[in-house]
Amino acid sequence: MTFSTLVVAAGTGMRAGAGDAKQWRTLAGKPVIRWSVETLLAAGASHVVVVVAKGEEARAAAALEGLTGWRLAVGGETRAASVRAGLETLAPAPEQIVLVHDAARPIVPEAVVRRLIDAIEGGADAALPVLPVADTLKRRAGETIETVDRDGLFRAQTPQAFRVGALSRAWTQWPGDQTPTDDAAVVEHAGGRVDLVEGDARLMKLTYPEDFDMAERLIPRQTRVGSGFDVHRWGPGGSVWLCGIEVPHDQTLIGHSDADAGLHALTDAILGALSAGDIGDHFPPSDPQWKGASSDRFLQHAADLVSRRGGKIVHVDVTLICEQPKVKPHRQAMRERIAGLLSLPLDAVSVKATTTEGLGFTGRNEGLAAQAVATLDLPAA
Known part of the structure; x- marks a missing residue:
């Protein structure tokens, strides 16, 4: 299976607490960003585009020192802008499969990557790993608390897989005054076929300070x-x-x-x-x-x-x-x-x-x- 990858690492991660942005922090002795780049290269990525904020190029080079098969792109003010900046660096090959991944999800099981590739090769325009919602959901509406039916609800993860051409075309149809919560939503809006594949609990996103301790425990x-x-x-x-x-x-x-x-x-x-x-x-x-x-x-x-x-x-x-x-x-x-x-x-x-x-x-x-x-x-x- 041949695919390329965008690893988006241009955010500031304010909810992760004081200190460096979470992609530059250390997890089990390695920068967070290095974990996913190493894993995606090992899973067969032909090349990885790492999208970082302007001025962070040297830090990224230091974090990924010794690895081959990756290159840098400078992102924008939002995650969506960073993804589009990364897409522009890919060779014009509309049928090429691309995985878009958040650097804040350092543990990427190779089995999830295989499931995503299989879904795209099976005809999907987009595929994303999901986990069913296990907890009871509550919504506050003013002074009222409502219980939300969780039947058919899922937690979306990354990496998410696309054909380069399908994702690029979908972005041209996305309303400029709106911000999508993930890239699959862009393809959904354009009417593309989106497949859900089985995710993995280890694909957790580092958001809060306590998440780092949990991730340490998940690493074999x-x-x-x-x-x-x-x-x-x-x-x-x-x-x-x-x-x-x-x-x-x-x-x-x-x-x-x-x-x-x-x-x-x-x-x-x-x-x-x-x-x-x-x-x-x-x-x-x-x-x-x-x-x-x-x-x-x-x-x-x-x-x-x-x-x-x-x-x-x-x-x-x-x-x-x-x-x-x-x-x-x-x-x-x-x-x-x-x-x-x-x-x-x-x-x-x-x-x-x-x-x-x-x-x-x-x-x-x-x-x-x-x-x-x-x-x-x-x-x-």
Whole structure:
């Protein structure tokens, strides 16, 4: 199935509360506008025209960076004007199918797209996804409350599908002093055939601040687990950094940074869960800027990567393997430090220690080892 798409993203979204317009806000780590553009391209759109307000071109380019198959158009003062501006950018191919979609509906199930295309290929001039009205409807008429019969009533969603020629012709017949509530209404007014197809509750429109939390819950997610391991040898010194805490000791750990094996192992565990390489990829020991660096910077970098992916760290567990120093007196402080660095509740952070009963390099007091496990919650790819 071949089709093009207009994604209308020129509105201000005043009801969504203070801050950026809703299409530029972040949902599960990605700009809202990127969600629908990615999905429509993946569903087979030959190209996507993203219609934005004048002056927002650079912001749109940043939000869609790395994607191919899209281009920008500048919209008008109203949604209707923006749709018409987008239509003008399409190649003059009257039989081409075009989907018109609101950027504020970030979750676009591919099955809905298929149903829309099937309806247009079956002879409809327009097709739109709908859901039946399930709630009892009330209308206030002055001081009187009326119950509205909901039989035959539907909630209209986008994307809505059309033949380019049919939609363009319908717009020429639309009264200039009126504003349609959706594009299917324009085809209805022109006498075209409009088909209703089954919609999807996930195609919700972000309108109010609380809608963002609901949309986050609708996005499929996955649990990822990563492990990390690190070793440093002992050398002359008067203290050692372990899990972000300076512990008095008659030796120190030798390394390019502060040699905090606990935080190094934990950083690698988080990077592993992200499939993002290891600590050496992000902070090469050959780079002089990391000489003596505090390892909490490495850990916070890994946590930032999780946040940018729209994920969250659920739980971390660090095991220090050494004969000395004694870890138990400092364990609570270590847990609190890690919890603070990762913005986790204390009961989501475990730190413990063990020995190798005098065996191996740790048993001979030649060095200290640490291993860690991190559990993440991420949006499904």
